Amino acid sequence: MSAITLSLELTETDFAMIESALETQEKILAVQARAGGETANDRLSALRSVMRRLRRQRPQAAVSHGWGSIARGLFCNKNAAPTTERRTDVAGGMGYSSPS
Numbered sequence: 001m002s003a004i005t006l007s008l009e010l011t012e013t014d015f016a017m018i019e020s021a022l023e024t025q026e027k028i029l030a031v032q033a034r035a036g037g038e039t040a041n042d043r044l045s046a047l048r049s050v051m052r053r054l055r056r057q058r059p060q061a062a063v064s065h066g067w068g069s070i071a072r073g074l075f076c077n078k079n080a081a082p083t084t085e086r087r088t089d090v091a092g093g094m095g096y097s098s099p100s
Contacts, residue, residue, distance in 0.1 A: 015054070022054070025047060029044040
């Protein structure tokens with residue numbers, strides 16, 4: 001028998017509060033499980049499963065890219081097609097043709 005899945009609309013603050021409360025509960029259950037509580041061990045594994053699902057569903061904040069990641073995207077793109085045309089470079093005032 002499968003569990004009924006419910007959908008909630010939560011703000012970032014709601015997610016943070018719920019996650020904090022679950023982390024506190026996880027610490028309590030971990031201590032109880034180490035003390036030999038079999039029920040606590042079962043509840044701890046169930047709680048960790050819920051926390052993983054919660055983290056997957058949490059909206060991700062927009063990541064701002066710094067100059068380093070922008071430069072890597074421009075110059076270190078392995079998927080970029082190599083150019084096959086020839087270009088003319090000027091070195092010391094003399095033009096010469098070199099492959100690119």
